[in-house]
Amino acid sequence: xxxxxxxxxxxxxxxxxxxxxxxxxxxxxxxxLIYGAELQPHVAVILKAITYNMDWxxxxxxxxxxxxxLWLAFGKYGNVKLGGKDDKPEFxxxxxxxxxxxxxxxxxxxxxxxxxxxxxLKFPPYWAEPFSAQAGQFALAYGIFHWGLSAWxxxxxxxxxxxxMIYVRKKPYFxxxxxxxxxxxxxxxxxxxxxxxxxxxxxxxGGLGTTLGTVIPMMSAVSAGYLGIEDTxxxxxxxxxxxxxxxxxxxxxxxxxxxxxxSELNSWLCMGLLAFVMLVGPTLFMLSLYVDNLGVLATHFLxxxxxxxxxxxxxFPQDWTVFYWAWWxxxxxxxxxxxxxxxxxxxIKNVVINMMVVTSIGCSLFFLVFGGxxxxxxxxxxxxLDQIMKDAGxxxxxxxxxxxxxxxxxxxxxxxxxxxIFQATTIDSNAFIISMISCKEVRNDQESPRWTRLFxxxxxxxxxxxxMMVGGLSVVQLSSVATSIPIIGIIIILSLxxxxxxxxxxxxxxxxxxxxxPEED
Numbered sequence: 001x002x003x004x005x006x007x008x009x010x011x012x013x014x015x016x017x018x019x020x021x022x023x024x025x026x027x028x029x030x031x032x033l034i035y036g037a038e039l040q041p042h043v044a045v046i047l048k049a050i051t052y053n054m055d056w057x058x059x060x061x062x063x064x065x066x067x068x069x070l071w072l073a074f075g076k077y078g079n080v081k082l083g084g085k086d087d088k089p090e091f092x093x094x095x096x097x098x099x100x101x102x103x104x105x106x107x108x109x110x111x112x113x114x115x116x117x118x119x120x121l122k123f124p125p126y127w128a129e130p131f132s133a134q135a136g137q138f139a140l141a142y143g144i145f146h147w148g149l150s151a152w153x154x155x156x157x158x159x160x161x162x163x164x165m166i167y168v169r170k171k172p173y174f175x176x177x178x179x180x181x182x183x184x185x186x187x188x189x190x191x192x193x194x195x196x197x198x199x200x201x202x203x204x205x206g207g208l209g210t211t212l213g214t215v216i217p218m219m220s221a222v223s224a225g226y227l228g229i230e231d232t233x234x235x236x237x238x239x240x241x242x243x244x245x246x247x248x249x250x251x252x253x254x255x256x257x258x259x260x261x262x263s264e265l266n267s268w269l270c271m272g273l274l275a276f277v278m279l280v281g282p283t284l285f286m287l288s289l290y291v292d293n294l295g296v297l298a299t300h301f302l303x304x305x306x307x308x309x310x311x312x313x314x315x316f317p318q319d320w321t322v323f324y325w326a327w328w329x330x331x332x333x334x335x336x337x338x339x340x341x342x343x344x345x346x347x348i349k350n351v352v353i354n355m356m357v358v359t360s361i362g363c364s365l366f367f368l369v370f371g372g373x374x375x376x377x378x379x380x381x382x383x384x385l386d387q388i389m390k391d392a393g394x395x396x397x398x399x400x401x402x403x404x405x406x407x408x409x410x411x412x413x414x415x416x417x418x419x420x421i422f423q424a425t426t427i428d429s430n431a432f433i434i435s436m437i438s439c440k441e442v443r444n445d446q447e448s449p450r451w452t453r454l455f456x457x458x459x460x461x462x463x464x465x466x467x468m469m470v471g472g473l474s475v476v477q478l479s480s481v482a483t484s485i486p487i488i489g490i491i492i493i494l495s496l497x498x499x500x501x502x503x504x505x506x507x508x509x510x511x512x513x514x515x516x517x518p519e520e521d
Contacts, residue, residue: 013452016194017175018438021201025459028202029466050485051318051326055308058325059317061488062150063305068495069156069352077502078349082163087345096342098267101359103338103430104155104331107215107422109147109363113370114401115394116143121378122386125307125316131379139375140293140367145304146324147363148297152356154328157491158336159355160348161498167344169501175437176200176333176490182497197437199486200333204434205463212464214394215423216240219416221395222402226412231396237465244461246424266421273418274369280406285380286372294364330484332491334433341433374401431456 072078081087089096117139124135125142161179165171171178177193184192220239224231278286297304307317343351377383383404389397405411434456435448 013438013449014175014194014197017197017201018452020194021198021205021434021438022455022459024198024202025205025463029463048318051322052313052315054485055318055322057488058322058329059306059308061329061491062154062325065153065156065491066150066305069153069356072156072160073349073352073356077506078347078352080164080168080348080502080506081345082160082340082343082348082351083167083345087167089343089345091342094267095264097354097358098264099342100339100355101362102266102422104152104335104359105147105363106211106427107218107419108211109366110370110419110422111214111218111394111398112147113143113366114374114398115389116146117367117371117375118378118385118389118397119320121375123316125314127312127314136289136375136379137292137296140290140371141297141300142304142320143367143371144293144360144364145297145301146320147367148360149356150305151324151328152359154325154332154491155335155339156352156355157495157498158332159339159343159351160336161494162336162340163343163351164498164501166340168505175439176337176494180490180493180497182500183493184497196490200490201434201437203330203332203484203487204334204430205460211423212240212427212460215419216243216464217393217395218398219243219419219423221392221399222412222416222419225396225399225403226408226416240461240464243420243423243427244457246420266418269414269418269421273415274365276411277369277373277405281369281373282376282380285376286368289372289375290364290368293367326484329487329491332487333437334430336494337433337436341436377401377404427457427460431460 091099120139120142121135122130124130124132125138126134128134128138158176158179162176165179175193175197177188177196180193180196181188187193188196216236216239220236221231223239224235229235304321307321309315309317339351339355374385378385383400385397385400388400392400402408402412402415431453432448435452438452439448
């Protein structure tokens with residue numbers, strides 16, 4: 001292969017975005033490596049200040065995303081095809097949904113499906129008594145809410161705007177600022193556009209920091225418990241290196257060779273794990289609790305969406321709902337670009353429904369199984385998981401839960417392998433997209449340079465270690481909350497830009513029935 005042809009396989013980097021975002025990431029996370037646990041008190045103060053003062057904004061933002069997403073799917077533009085008339089989906093439905101689901105949640109879903117119900121039992125919302133029947137009604141409901149329709153709706157504006165820009169407007173740019181052109185015009189060609197792209201990368205890294213700060217300690221605690229050794233920082237670093245090696249290889253291999261195959265494997269492995277726990281656990285209780293909590297969620301959805309508790313200031317909505325919406329927002333640009341990249345040839349309605357409904361159902365099944373199993377151990381089996389979590393942290397509690405399962409000699413290694421693949425499928429797609437954002441122009445037959453994917457994989461692993469060195473839930477939450485604040489404005493701009501494009505291209509029609517695309521500019 002000639003050198004000229006080889007060069008054409010990879011896009012050119014945008015040095016301002018690449019190095020600017022890399023430098024800011026180092027400046028943000030280097031103090032964690034240097035000062036470690038000394039930062040914990042300061043982190044808690046900053047987190048509280050942000051979440052309590054901006055709770056109303058995050059709640060209105062998430063609910064607005066739900067309404068906007070439903071309008072996109074079922075309004076006049078729902079049948080608009082994201083591609084040309086003859087374009088067909090690049091991936092099968094199973095591969096497409098597998099990449100969407102695993103790329104959007106990661107192994108953090110397993111962590112929180114066991115930890116969240118216990119937190120809600122011990123510190124329930126709406127002034128309920130700890131471990132009461134009312135607390136039990138919300139044990140799964142709030143978790144499903146935080147991983148359900150509202151959460152995935154935050155991803156929708158970016159996904160549809162980017163896909164429309166790339167496949168309908170035929171603009172080969174994988175950086176978020178260009179999708180804001182419909183509203184901002186030529187401003188995106190200057191420092192405003194580069195600032196948007198850099199803020200997006202910071203948000204992505206912050207969201208990934210939250211994921212790594214929870215998943216790595218969980219895998220480390222489970223591994224240490226299985227091997228009968230102490231869960232030291234050395235063990236955590238070794239686990240980080242193993243996970244980093246897998247996701248680096250996958251991201252380095254590219255979309256079809258690594259990410260697609262890993263996502264499909266992960267989906268089958270997860271289904272096997274869920275089926276096993278469902279069969280050996282208290283199946284009937286888990287199903288009953290799940291259905292009851294679904295009813296509570298359906299009844300209280302609007303209340304949960306706007307709950308700020310300004311009078312008693314319990315802190316529940318700030319510590320949980322605000323944190324979650326910020327976390328999902330931090331991922332929104334990455335996931336929007338990733339979904340856009342894999343959704344060519346599908347309609348807006350098809351993308352929105354699968355993003356919001358199918359993935360929400362998938363997340364709720366994890367709460368059905370792992371959440372229901374954990375609640376049963378706490379309330380019905382007399383196992384003081386809340387005390388274990390207080391003494392050993394959520395990761396230690398999860399290790400204790402796994403040791404109650406039969407065939408632990410086989411199940412725990414299988415669990416660790418599933419978590420390894422689960423986490424790798426999330427980080428590799430993130431590194432892949434971050435490297436794409438760092439490029440000037442990415443044609444359909446191109447990918448970002450491999451060395452940029454390697455760079456971001458290494459940096460993400462280092463950031464994960466930095467967050468673990470500080471420790472505590474506050475720093476994990478702050479990683480998302482602080483870095484995602486500018487993302488709210490960017491998502492709003494993207495939505496308005498998309499609306500302008502849709503109106504220009506299809507506004508004259510009452511309801512789009514036959515897809516007919518405008519000529520290229």
